[in-house]
Every structure is written in structure tokens, then in C-alpha cells.
Amino acid sequence: MTTLRTAHGPAETTPADPADEVLSIDGLTTSIRTGQGDRRQGEQRLIEDIGFSVRRGQTLGIVGESGSGKSVTALSIMRLLPRSATVAGRVMLKGRNLTTLSDRQMADVRGDRIGMIFQEPMTSLNPVLPVGLQIEESLRRHKVASGQAARRRAVELLDRVRIPNAARRTAEYPHQLSGGMRQRVMIAMALACNPELLIADEPTTALDVTTQAGIIDLLKQIQADDGTAIMFITHDMGVVAEVSDDVLVMRSGRIVEHGPSQQIFHRPAETYTRQLLNSVPRIGDMRGKPGPAPFASIGDDGAALAPSPLEVAKGPVLRVTDLSVSFRVRNETSRFRRTTLRAVRGVGFDLRAGETLAIVGESGCGKSTLARSIMGLQAVDSGAIEVAGRVATSMTAAEARLARKAIQMVFQDPFASLNPRLRIVDSLTEPLTAHGVSSGGARATAVRLIEEVGLSAEMLDRLPHQFSGGQRQRICIARALALEPEVIVADEAVSALDVSVQAQVLNLLMQLQARRGLALLFISHDMAVVERLSHRVAVMYRGQIVEIGPRAAVFERPAHAYTRRLLSAVPLPDPSRRHKLSGIEELFGTPSAEPSTAAWTDLGDGHRVLAA
Amino acid sequence: MVQSIANRLISTVPILFVVSVLIFSLLYLTPGDPAQMIAGAQATQDDVERIREALGLNDPALMRYFDWLWDVLHFDFGRSVFNGRSVTELIMQRMEPTFSLMALTTLFAIVIAVPLGVLAAWRANSVVDRIVLVLSIASFSIPVFVTGYVLAYYVAFKTGLLPVQGYAFLKEGVGEWLAHLVLPSVSLGLIYVALISRITRASMLEVLSEDYIRTARAKGLLGRRILFVHALRNAANPIVTVVGVGVALLLGGAVVIESVFNIPGIGRLTVDAILRRDYPIIQGVMLLFAMIYIVVNLIIDLLYTVFDPRIRY
Known part of the structure; x- marks a missing residue:
């Protein structure tokens, strides 16, 4: 199954003691057979000519966008790829070539000499x-x-x-x-089993920032105690800067740049590395800037259309007053009793036309429940939601339907939120025909919409799987725009996208907002994105808004302890500004159910904070 | 666990009630006067009247139902119209052969089918997988009685290794009992082997692509442990469902196999009762089948919770 290829010379010599070298890879090339059965088979190179080494106690960060071959590199080392893959090259673990081991011998190495952590703990x-x-x-x-x-x-x-x-x-x-x-x-x-090498493949990507900080801290502690060599794979430049001694940048299955962390981040030699670093929004970038700014993106100058500063003209298009939502859940301790989980507690805010309000908070804080209630997808206990002057919570079904036209949603996962069996044109025209537009008129609107989001009309008859993640999210945005809404609710709309694609989609959203005067409710856990995009920010914690105010005020003068904790836990893409992580610990346990009687303090200029 | 069993048992009460109404109405849903039909064409008016009186047909329907229900609750289904013997006794006598046949068939099907399905999934699209597929299509397509006769002729009659037909009760010795049941169970079980192995393969294929299987491999675990501990438990629920449905469907197949191998079981009793319009026996057997079905479903539901700790009732 595996073939050995030694066309390449020895890897560049490392200055350190060679006995410290745990893993040394040379000329690693992985191909996969394409085409099924015994038809003519093609071969696709997934990674090509990868070579690097990791020493005892060292952390090598591997970064790159999706499809760059980071995970394939890890799986090739572990020999965990499907049978149709061929691995060539040399993978030396403490002087033993893993590619020539029998399957059984390799199984003895896995979990014993090399441990691996994956992205999705779920x-x-x-x-x-x-x-x-x-x-x-x-x-x-x-x-x-x-x-x-x-x-x-x-x-x-x-x-x-x-x-x-x-x-x-x-x-x-x-x-x-x-x-x-x-x-x-x-x-x-x-x-x-005390492995010599730990491969961590996006170990913190699915976690909240404070949880992430705890996990990174733990890995560092373990490395300090045991001297484990760590290969840390991630797409997050901030996390890489936080953990790595050396950094390896990958693109399209090849190594772009490899060097010490400080050098990669401060004096990158390659254009791609520079672009990658520039496209990462950093907290603090927006200090002193009045309004939102477009994102820098690879292959896109980003300055196409700068969003105009907010013109506060009319009254709010969305007003949420004292909203509470609760669920009956099974009690964890006693199996016969049910308890009430108060997911949203007394939340209120205004959103004006052309404005972006970001809701930030960690998973379980109630931000998605809030979005679902505003969309009418979740029954509320009490409180009022007004959309474009209509009180959505006290309406008849027919009126609610009309109000829903004015508010549309873009969901997190562009792969799951388009019906795989529906052509794009059908996904786009469905909201129109559902609200009584003729099919001819709907088709014309679909053409206009798809061009507005930067795709072309001939793509209309394709199916979702023929598009990339970024393109799909553009389609989802087009679908949300079909009914000419006044408010768009975007629930983690770019979290699943690569940073450069994310930048393009966010720029598109900002352009559309400027052109159409849309109000945007942007729900996210990514503080750096929020800082760049939003006019105002609301911080949610355990079902409540604990702080709300203009973006600059919340980011530069955070008043609530939780806001400060959230901001300080974000890793910065700069190895010389690492965190003292031990201060930030993941909070264990479930949110307490006691109602908060704490009062609001007004800090001026609409910046308000809940007393802790 | 005790709580969930109790919950499930309580929920079977309304089901049994509906079943009892249906069974009771059976007698009156058939066209014509049941007394006339039972008595036959040659009977005198007096005979019909006597039967009607004996069946309580002259009482109001509701009262008759409650009388009948009262008896049923005391395991009294009345007497066979044909030979006057107690229905409960008749059924009890026939229970052992049928239950033995069903149990052995199920056991045979699971023991053969699950490993075959696991093997087919593990080596998906390989020669082994194709062979398993062909075998299951074959056993799907051949009727039970054909398999039964072919096996009886070639394995039992030609070689004399096993009895050709008949049944030996357990008290006559386990060896005899087993010898008489091997061929009927295998003939009846083949179709379930096909069904269960297909489901096992499909369910396993899905599970084998899960992240936690990759984790198990990354730990260095070997094939057998990954397949049977990590994958099969996750794949178990669809398999359990099909086995449960299969057990319920077995009752139908048992009727045929009991005839082929001349086994004095409930299947034969039922067929004879239907042909003779022996309503008390039909009613008794129906209630028995309904109860078996309910118990099997209860067992399936409990097995779900055993295999998957996330499921709670």
C-alpha cells in the first residue's frame, strides 16, 4: 500500500542536538485514486514534497486554509488515510521509518508513540x-x-x-x-501512553475562546512537564502565534514558508504568508476609527466599497423589549424532575436601518435562541418584538407572515442550509412564490439577486454541491434578500468559512447594507470580526445582555468583567504578545437559574452595563 | 431502568384494550349469522338456537363483551366449537414447538447475519462483500417451503443425519429436540439472515465513517475491537429494530414451516381453526400474537437504551 521514495536528499540540518529530533519528514507526497471501480483511474496529489522536523519539547504550528493539506499531512504521518491513498516519502519517528512498517506495526505506534487530538470533541x-x-x-x-x-x-x-x-x-x-x-x-x-509526539488537528476550533485558552494552557503545561513534541494544526493565525515555536505555512498541498514563529509573523518572506496575515482581522485594529471598515482579503483589494458611516435617520426597524425564552429540560441529577432553563432573560435592544448590531457571547449564552425568537422560529415566554413597526409577538398568523417578509436570516452552515436536491434558482425563487410572486417574475428577480451577490446568472440551474462554501453563503444571502427585507439576522454566518472567503462574504454584506440600508443583527463569537464590522455591540452572558454600546466604547472601555474576560481570551496573531493564560480558566458547571436583579449603569453615549 | 419498564408496561394497557375490542368484534364482522355458520348447512333451527345461546349471542353486545373480557382476564377463551376442548389448554400444548422454532430461528439468523454484515461492511465493495450480497439475494428469492423441502430431502432423507419431520418435546431430551428443529429453523431463518445482514452492513458502513472510528484507529486499536466494540454498538439500533420486526413476522413463516415439517405448533392450530371457523381458538391465538408483539417491542425499546446511553424514556 505504501511505497518508499527517497529521491530527496536529507532534510536541512537542524542546529539542535539530533538526538532531540522526534519526527523528521522528508519528501512526503500523498496521492489519492480518483474515479470509482476499475474504470480508468486518475491520481490526485493531495500533498507534495513535504519535509520538516519536530524536536523534543517543540511546538510546530501548521497553518493554511481549508484544502491546503494540513490535515492530510497529519493523517499521512499516522497512516490513517483511506485505502485509496498512496503515501510516498520518509516519515522518521525517533529514527524509525513509519512508511515501511506493516499495518500491525503501525497500529502499535499509533496511540503509543504518537497521540492525536481531533477537531470535533462532539x-x-x-x-x-x-x-x-x-x-x-x-x-x-x-x-x-x-x-x-x-x-x-x-x-x-x-x-x-x-x-x-x-x-x-x-x-x-x-x-x-x-x-x-x-x-x-x-x-x-x-x-x-506518554507519546513522544502529539498531533493536534484544529483542537480548539470548535471551542469558545475562554475554553480554547484553557486547552492551549493545558497543552503548554503538559509539554513543559513531559517534553512532548507537538504538531499543532490550525487555520487560526492567533492560535498559531500563541502556541508555536516554529511555523509551517501550507497552500494547495505544498509548503509555502517554514521558519521560527517570530520570523513568520514579523518578517514573512513569501507574498502568500503576508496576504494570509493581512487578511486576519485583529482586535485593536479599529482603535480610533469611527465606523466599520472593509476586510482585507487575498485576491481582493477590499476597498471596492467602503461602507459609509451610519446615518441615523429614522426610528428603529427592530425593537426587542424585555424578551424572555425558556425551555423545559430534563434534570441532570434527578431523572424524574424537569427543570426550566431560562435561555434568554429580559433582553432588549433597538436596531436602526443601516446599522449593524453585533451580539457576542459564548456557546450556550442564548444568542442563537434570541435570533430564533426574533425570526418567529421559537415561542417566547414574555416580552415584545417589533419589526418595522409591527408588534410581531402579538400578531395573527397572517400578520406574522407579513412581518417575516421584513426580516430574513442567514444561517451558520452554508452546506446544511441549502436543500441539496433543489437547484439554486428554486432556492432563490421559493420565498418569492411563497409570498405570491409569479414564477416568471421570480426568475427575473433570482437573476438580479445572484448577480448582486457577485455570482453569475448561468449558475442558477446548478445544485448546491457544485459550489464552494463561500459561494453557497453568497447564495444564502441572495435568498435572504429575495423578499426585500429591512433586517437581516446573520447567525454565525461566516464562522464555517476560511479567513479570506470570510472577508469577501463580510465585505459583500457590508456593501449590501450600504446599498440597501439594511439593518444587520450579526451574531458571532469572533471578537475581531465583530470589531471591524459593527456599529454597536451587545455582550450576552447566561441569557442576559450584560453590556451594550457603541463598538469603540465596548472594545476600548469594556465595563463588565465578562466582556473583559472575553476580550482578553482572544489569541492575537503576534507571537511577541502572548497571553498569561493561567488567569483564564474555563467555567465549569451550568448557568445558575437565579433571576438577576442587578441594575443597569449608563456610561453615556448609549453605553450601558449590567452591574455584576 | 425499572421505571422505564414500568412506564412501557403501563402504556401497553390501552393497546391491549383496543386489541381485545377488535378480537371480540371479529365474530360479528364476518358476514352472516355466526351461529348458523358454526352449526353448518345441515343444522336444524334448534341446533342454531342452542349454539347461539351457548355463545351468549342473545345478550346485548356490551354485556357480551364484558363477559368475554372477564373470562379472558382469567385466561379462559372458552371452548373449541369443533371438539369442545379448552382453548387455553390447546394453545398451551402448542406453544412449546412454536416458541422453540421461533427462538432457534432468531438465534440462528443473528449469529450468522451480524458477523456477515460486519464483514461485508468492513470489506465494502470487495469480493467478500459481493458474495454476501449474492447469497442474500438468493435467500430472499427462494420461498421458505422450497428451502424446507430441499433441505429435508437432501440433508435429512438422503443422509439420515437428521429427522425428516416431526417434533420432539424438550422433556424427551435436548438432543432430540434440537435435531428436530435444526432444519426447520435454518429454512425459516435464511430469509432473516439475508435481511439482517443487509441492515447490519448498511448501518455499519455509516458508523465506520464516523469521527470516533478514526479516533479508535488513532489509538492503535485493532480491527476486531474497532468493529465489534466501537462500531457495532453504535450500529446496533437499526439491527435490533429489524430483528424485532423479524420476530413478529416469523409467526407467519412458522405456519408454513410447521406444515412442511409436520410440527404440531400454533401455526398449524391456527390454520386448522380458520378452516373450521373455530372462532374461540382464532380469538385466543390472536390475543396471544398481540401480546407477543407487545413484549417483543418492549424488549426492543429496552435494548435501545442498553446499546445507546443517550436514549432514555
């Missing part, structure tokens, strides 16, 4: 096995411990990754743990 743990067992089986498989000793060691490992009540947790199943805890379990599993 899906990477087996849902039907207790977490303790999932750690123990690694110990047993590699004969590190057995019987009671393995059980004790599993508890120690959970303890080491700072999971509270470790002894009790071993019997729990993954669905009973939070995302951050699950990733801690993954780390405990990967570390079980």
Missing part, C-alpha cells in the same frame, strides 16, 4: 462508551497498564487534564460532558 469520542473505558482501552492495548491499574491511571489522566471529580467522571458518557471537557478527555486519551 463526534470524536464514541457516544456509547464511558469516557473512562475509552482511555483505559488505549492503556490496555499498548500494555501500559491493565486491570485495576488501568482504571486508576485513567482517573489520574482525567485529573491531569484538570477535569473536576475525575473519579466520578470515568463512568460518564461523552454526551454528559461539555465541549471543553470532551476535548480534555480527548487529550487525556492521546496522552495515555
Whole structure:
């Protein structure tokens, strides 16, 4: 299955002691057979001529956009690719060539000498096995411990990754743990046999910033204790700057640039590296600037249309007053009792035409529930939602339908929010025909819409799978615009996109906003994006807005402790400005249900904060 | 667990009630006077009247229903119209052969089908997979009675290794009992082997592409543990569902196989009762089948929670 190719000379010599070298890769090239069955087969190169080395105690950051081959590199080292893949080149782990090992020998290496952590802690743990067992089986498989000793060691490992009540947790199943805890379990599993190398493939991408900070801190601590070599794969330049000693930049399956972290970030040699760094929005970039600014993007000067500063003309197009939403959920401790989870508690704000209000907060803070309630997709307990002068919460079904025309939504996942069996034209015309437009007129509107979002009319008859993620999100935006809404609710609309694509989509949103005078409710966890895009910011924490105000005021003079914590946890794409991470710890436990009686303090200029 | 069993059991009460109404109405849904039909063409008016009185047909319908229900609650389904024997006794006598046949068939099907399906999924699109596919299409297409006769002729009659037909009760010895049941179970089970192995393959294929399988491989676990501990448990629910439905459907197949192998089971009793319009027996058997169905469904639901800790009732 694997072939050996040694056309390349030895890797460039490292100044450090060669005995410290844990992993050394040379000429690694991975191809995959395309075309099924025994038809004419083509071969596609996924990565080509990759070479690098990682020393003991060192962290190598691998960055690149999706499709750049970062994960394929990791999976090629682990030999975890599908059977149709061919790996050539040399992968030396402590002087042993992994590509020439038998499948069985390679299985002995995996989990024992090399541990691996994956992106999605939700899906990477087996849902039907207790977490303790999932750690123990690694110990047993590699004969590190057995019987009671393995059980004790599993508890120690959970303890080491700072999971509270470790002894009790071993019997729990993954669905009973939070995302951050699950990733801690993954780390405990990967570390079980004290591997020399830890490969972390986007380990914090699916996590909140404060949780991310905790995980990065943990990995650093483990490295300091054990001297583990770490390969840290991520698309987040901030995280790379935070963790890496050396950085490897990849693009289209090849290495673009490789060097010490400081050099890559401060004196990048390659144009692509510079573009990549420039396209990353940084917190603090907007200091002293009055209004939102377009994003820099690769292959796009970004200055096409600068959004005009907000003209505050009319009254609000969306007004939310004292909104509360709760769910009845099964109690975690007693299985017969149900408790009320108050997802949104007394939330209120105004949104004016042409304005962007960003709602920020971590997962579970209630921001998506808020969006769903505003869209009429979620029943509310109390409070009022006014859309374009109509009180949406007290309307008849027919009136609510009309109000819904004025407010449209763009969802997070562009892959899941377009029906895969519907042609684009059908997705675009559906809202129109549903509101009584003739099919001929709808088609004409679809042509106009798709051109407005920067795609061409001949794409209308294609199916969603023929588009990239960024193009799909443009289509979703076009669909949201079909009914000429006054308000667009964007729930994490660019979180699933690469940074350069993200910049293009955000610029498009800002252009559309300027052209159409749209009000934008932008829900996001990405503080840097929010800083650049929004006029005003509301910070949500445990179902409440704890701070709201003009963007500059909230970012430059954060008044609530939670806002400050959120801002300080964001990793900066600058290795010389690393965080003292130990101060930021993930909060464990569920939000308390006690109603807050705290009062608002007005800091002037519409900047208000809830007393903690 | 105890709580969920109790919940499920309570929820079967209304189902059983509806079933009992349906079964009771059966007698009156058939065209014509049941008493006349039971008595037959040659009967005198007196005979018909006597039967009508004996069946309680002259009482108001509601009262008759509650009388009948009262008896049923005491496991009294009345007496066979044909030979006057107690229906409960008749059914009890026939229960062992049918239940033995069903249990062995299910066991045979699961033991063969699940590993075959796992193997087919593990080596998807390989020669092994194709062979399993061809075998399952073949066993889908051949009627149960053909398989039954072919096996009886070539395996039992030609070689004499196994009895050609008949049944041996458990008290006559486990060896005899098993020997008489091997061929009927295999003939009846083949179609379920096909069904269950296809479902197992499909379910396993889906699970094998999950992230946690990659995690298991990244831990260095070997094929067998990945397939049978990590994957199969996650793939179990569709399989359990199909096995459960299969057990319920087995009752129909058992009727045919009992005839082919001359086994004195409930299937034969039912067929005979239908042919003779022996309503009390039909009613008794229907209620028994309904209860089996309910119990099987209860077991399926409980197995879901065993395999998947996320499911709670």
C-alpha cells in the first residue's frame, strides 16, 4: 500500500542536538485514486514534497486554509488515510521509518508513540462508551497498564487534564460532558501512553475562546512537564502565534514558508504568508476609527466599497423589549424532575436601518435562541418584538407572515442550509412564490439577486454541491434578500468559512447594507470580526445582555468583567504578545437559574452595563 | 431502568384494550349469522338456537363483551366449537414447538447475519462483500417451503443425519429436540439472515465513517475491537429494530414451516381453526400474537437504551 521514495536528499540540518529530533519528514507526497471501480483511474496529489522536523519539547504550528493539506499531512504521518491513498516519502519517528512498517506495526505506534487530538470533541469520542473505558482501552492495548491499574491511571489522566471529580467522571458518557471537557478527555486519551509526539488537528476550533485558552494552557503545561513534541494544526493565525515555536505555512498541498514563529509573523518572506496575515482581522485594529471598515482579503483589494458611516435617520426597524425564552429540560441529577432553563432573560435592544448590531457571547449564552425568537422560529415566554413597526409577538398568523417578509436570516452552515436536491434558482425563487410572486417574475428577480451577490446568472440551474462554501453563503444571502427585507439576522454566518472567503462574504454584506440600508443583527463569537464590522455591540452572558454600546466604547472601555474576560481570551496573531493564560480558566458547571436583579449603569453615549 | 419498564408496561394497557375490542368484534364482522355458520348447512333451527345461546349471542353486545373480557382476564377463551376442548389448554400444548422454532430461528439468523454484515461492511465493495450480497439475494428469492423441502430431502432423507419431520418435546431430551428443529429453523431463518445482514452492513458502513472510528484507529486499536466494540454498538439500533420486526413476522413463516415439517405448533392450530371457523381458538391465538408483539417491542425499546446511553424514556 505504501511505497518508499527517497529521491530527496536529507532534510536541512537542524542546529539542535539530533538526538532531540522526534519526527523528521522528508519528501512526503500523498496521492489519492480518483474515479470509482476499475474504470480508468486518475491520481490526485493531495500533498507534495513535504519535509520538516519536530524536536523534543517543540511546538510546530501548521497553518493554511481549508484544502491546503494540513490535515492530510497529519493523517499521512499516522497512516490513517483511506485505502485509496498512496503515501510516498520518509516519515522518521525517533529514527524509525513509519512508511515501511506493516499495518500491525503501525497500529502499535499509533496511540503509543504518537497521540492525536481531533477537531470535533462532539463526534470524536464514541457516544456509547464511558469516557473512562475509552482511555483505559488505549492503556490496555499498548500494555501500559491493565486491570485495576488501568482504571486508576485513567482517573489520574482525567485529573491531569484538570477535569473536576475525575473519579466520578470515568463512568460518564461523552454526551454528559461539555465541549471543553470532551476535548480534555480527548487529550487525556492521546496522552495515555506518554507519546513522544502529539498531533493536534484544529483542537480548539470548535471551542469558545475562554475554553480554547484553557486547552492551549493545558497543552503548554503538559509539554513543559513531559517534553512532548507537538504538531499543532490550525487555520487560526492567533492560535498559531500563541502556541508555536516554529511555523509551517501550507497552500494547495505544498509548503509555502517554514521558519521560527517570530520570523513568520514579523518578517514573512513569501507574498502568500503576508496576504494570509493581512487578511486576519485583529482586535485593536479599529482603535480610533469611527465606523466599520472593509476586510482585507487575498485576491481582493477590499476597498471596492467602503461602507459609509451610519446615518441615523429614522426610528428603529427592530425593537426587542424585555424578551424572555425558556425551555423545559430534563434534570441532570434527578431523572424524574424537569427543570426550566431560562435561555434568554429580559433582553432588549433597538436596531436602526443601516446599522449593524453585533451580539457576542459564548456557546450556550442564548444568542442563537434570541435570533430564533426574533425570526418567529421559537415561542417566547414574555416580552415584545417589533419589526418595522409591527408588534410581531402579538400578531395573527397572517400578520406574522407579513412581518417575516421584513426580516430574513442567514444561517451558520452554508452546506446544511441549502436543500441539496433543489437547484439554486428554486432556492432563490421559493420565498418569492411563497409570498405570491409569479414564477416568471421570480426568475427575473433570482437573476438580479445572484448577480448582486457577485455570482453569475448561468449558475442558477446548478445544485448546491457544485459550489464552494463561500459561494453557497453568497447564495444564502441572495435568498435572504429575495423578499426585500429591512433586517437581516446573520447567525454565525461566516464562522464555517476560511479567513479570506470570510472577508469577501463580510465585505459583500457590508456593501449590501450600504446599498440597501439594511439593518444587520450579526451574531458571532469572533471578537475581531465583530470589531471591524459593527456599529454597536451587545455582550450576552447566561441569557442576559450584560453590556451594550457603541463598538469603540465596548472594545476600548469594556465595563463588565465578562466582556473583559472575553476580550482578553482572544489569541492575537503576534507571537511577541502572548497571553498569561493561567488567569483564564474555563467555567465549569451550568448557568445558575437565579433571576438577576442587578441594575443597569449608563456610561453615556448609549453605553450601558449590567452591574455584576 | 425499572421505571422505564414500568412506564412501557403501563402504556401497553390501552393497546391491549383496543386489541381485545377488535378480537371480540371479529365474530360479528364476518358476514352472516355466526351461529348458523358454526352449526353448518345441515343444522336444524334448534341446533342454531342452542349454539347461539351457548355463545351468549342473545345478550346485548356490551354485556357480551364484558363477559368475554372477564373470562379472558382469567385466561379462559372458552371452548373449541369443533371438539369442545379448552382453548387455553390447546394453545398451551402448542406453544412449546412454536416458541422453540421461533427462538432457534432468531438465534440462528443473528449469529450468522451480524458477523456477515460486519464483514461485508468492513470489506465494502470487495469480493467478500459481493458474495454476501449474492447469497442474500438468493435467500430472499427462494420461498421458505422450497428451502424446507430441499433441505429435508437432501440433508435429512438422503443422509439420515437428521429427522425428516416431526417434533420432539424438550422433556424427551435436548438432543432430540434440537435435531428436530435444526432444519426447520435454518429454512425459516435464511430469509432473516439475508435481511439482517443487509441492515447490519448498511448501518455499519455509516458508523465506520464516523469521527470516533478514526479516533479508535488513532489509538492503535485493532480491527476486531474497532468493529465489534466501537462500531457495532453504535450500529446496533437499526439491527435490533429489524430483528424485532423479524420476530413478529416469523409467526407467519412458522405456519408454513410447521406444515412442511409436520410440527404440531400454533401455526398449524391456527390454520386448522380458520378452516373450521373455530372462532374461540382464532380469538385466543390472536390475543396471544398481540401480546407477543407487545413484549417483543418492549424488549426492543429496552435494548435501545442498553446499546445507546443517550436514549432514555
